[in-house]
Amino acid sequence: MTGGAGEAAGVPTGDGAGRPVPEFRHGLVVGKFYPPHAGHHALIAAAAARCAAVTVVVAPSRRESIPLPDRVAWLREVHVATPWVRVVGRYDDHPVDYADPAIWDLHCAVFREALGGQPVDAVFSSEAYGAELARRFDAVPVCVDLDRRTVPVSGTAVRADPVGHWRWLSPPVRAWLVRRVVVVGAESTGTTTMAEALAAHYGTTWVPEYGREVTARKLAELRRRRPAATVFDVTWDRADFAEVVREQQAAEDAAARVSGPLLFCDTDVRATSIWEERYLGSASAQVRAAARRPALYLLTDHEGVPFADDGLRDGEHLRTWMTGRFRAELAGCGVPVLELRGPHETRLATAVAACDALLAAGWSFADPLLPS
Template sequence: MSATGAAPRRFRHGLVVGKFYPPHAGHHALVEAAAARCAAVTVVVAPSRRESIPLDLRLAWLREVHAGTPWVRFVGRHDDHPVDYADPAVWDLHCAVFADALGGESVDAVFSSEAYGGELARRFGAVAVDVDPQRRAVPVSGTAVRADPAAHWRWLSAPVRAWLVRRVVVVGAESTGTTTMARALAERFRTAWVPEYGRELTARKLATLRRSRPDATVFDVTWDRDDFVEVVREQQAAEDAAARVSGPLLCCDTDARATALWEERYLGSSSAEVRAAARRPALYLLTDHEGVPFADDGLRDGEHLRAWMTGRFRVELAASGVPVVELRGTHEERLATAAAAVEDLLAAGWAFTEPLLPAH
C-alpha cells in the first residue's frame, strides 16, 4: 500500500531505516518528511560492522542535525546479515533487527526513498510512504558521496564535513612563513584556514605586561604549563569550528605537536597533557628556515633557535606517522611545492570500506 498521490495523512508512529553511510541531505529530507507527518518517528541506523564510519558517530551527527524535532528518536543496531531482497528468510533476519530497535512498539508508516520500502512496510503492517525515490529533490546518494565526497560537499552537514575534511598543518620555526603559507594555500584552494592562537596569546600577554611596564618587550613575557594547555585547547576549538564550514580542505597554522615543541623551547620540556592532545592530520608542511630572513615584528624572540627548531620539527614529524613535505626556496617555490602536495592529497580521495551489497 502506498500513500503516494494521496492527501497528506498524519501517522502515529513512523519508521525510517538506513545505513546513513554517511548521512547526507537526502537522508535529512527523508527524516524531515517523516517528522512532518508523524506524532513520533523512530529512525533505525543499521550499518554492518565492516563499514568504516562508527555507528555512534552517525547517531551523533543525525541527532545534532535533527535536534529541532525531539519526537524523532535515533536508534542504532548493527546489521551484519546478507542483503538479498528476493529471500524471505533474509528479510526475516533484517526485520528482527529493526523490530529489536523499535523495542516492541508498532508502527503505522514506513518512510523510504528505496525500492524496498514497500516490502518493509508490508512486513510491519504499515503504510509505505515514498519520499523522492527518483532523487529529484535532493540528487545525492550515499554511494555517490563515498565515491567522491568533495564533489558532493554541499549535501553534507557540518559535523560530517568536520569529520571528512582533509586537515593540512603548516609548521616551522619562528619567522619561516607558516602563516603566509597557510593563508596562501587557503586562497589557492578557496577554503578556510586557522590562524595561530599562540601568537594571539603572546600579543595579549605583552599588552598586559605593558600596562605596568610600558617599556616591556616580548623577551619579558613569561610562560607556564597552563599557557600551553590553553594554546592547544583554543587552537583545536578554532580548528574544529572552521572544519564545520570549510571546503574539503582545511589549512591550519600550527597544531598540538608544534605547541609541544614551543613548550619545550620555553620550559625545557613538553608536558604529557600537551603531547597527548596531538591529532593526526592528513599532511604536514614544514617550512625550512634556510633562505628566509628573520622578520622582527615585536612578537618574536627566537632567531638564534631557528635551526634547532627546524631540526626538532623534522624529528617529531618523522615519528608522527603523518606524511611530511618540506618547503624550501622562494615563497613562490614553496607555494608550488605545497599546492602540488595538497592536490595529490585531494586526488587520492577518501577510503571507505564497502557496505554489504545485495546478492545478484
C-alpha cells in the first residue's frame, strides 16, 4: 500500500547518532494531512524530539481529493532528516463521531493495523481528541499548539484559501497546488518579456525557454569549427527535442516547488512539438506524449510586433504560419487559451486580468468526513 520499507520492523531504540535518551520509546501522530502544512510538520518535529521512534499515520477517507500516496510522500520528504520518523498511510472511511465508543474502536483498529502491532507510549496531537486517542492506546497524551498560536494554520484554512496560507506549505505541496500559466508564440512575439513581466507583477518566479539555450550551445559549437557560422547553419535532430522536453519540464518542476500560487512558463511541450514540426517536418510521438495540462495558455500574436534579430532567431518569414499552428494546436488541448494582442501594456493588462481570475476561482477540494 503506502507503507515504507521496514514498516513491519520493530521499533528502534535510537538512531545511533548521539541523541540524548528520548523521553518516550514510541510516539504516535495521526491525521488526515489534507494537505500537510507547517503546523503538521511542527507536531511531527515535536514528537521526533521526544521519542526514540515516531509513527505518523496518514488516515484520510477515500472521498478526499488529494491522493493518499502523495501525502505520505510529501511528509517523508520533509522529515527525511529524522529517519526514526516513519510515515504510513491507511484509508479510514469510518464516520466521525467523538461521542460514540464503537466508532472510536473502528478508527483505532485502522491505526493499530498501521502500527503493525507495535505499542506506543505517547500520542502527540494538536486536536482536542488527542487525550481520548492516547487513553485508548494506554499512552501519555502530549498536546502541541492546540490553540494554533505558534503556527496559525489548519488544513481547513488552507483548503479554504491556499493563496492566503501559501507561506505555511512545503515545497512538494506548493508544486502540487501551483497554477501553471504558459506563454507561447512565434519568434520575437514577446513570450519571454510577458513571462518575466507577469512573474514580476505577482512577485514570483518564471521558467525560461530551454530550447533557446540549446540553440546558443549549438551555434557556439559550430563557430568553434566555422567562425562565420550563423543560426541558419544550426541543425536539429529528434534527440535534441527530447532533451528540450526533459530539461524544460525539469526546470518547470523545480520552479514549482519555490513558486508562488502562479508559475509562469516561457513555452512548454506543446510549443516544443511545433518547433520540432518546423525543423524536422513532424512532431515525434515521444514529444507529444509528454504534454501536460497547465491552467492557462497565453498566445502572443505576431501582428504589430517588430521582429528583433538577436542572432539566435531564424523564422521571421514563418511567424504568420507559426501563430496559426499555435492556434490550431491549442484549440483542441482542453486548456483555456487567451490571445494577447496590441502593445505590451495592453497585453500585460489582459494577461493579469486572466491570472487574477484564476486565483479568484480558488481550488476545489472534496469535503472530508466531518464529525456528526
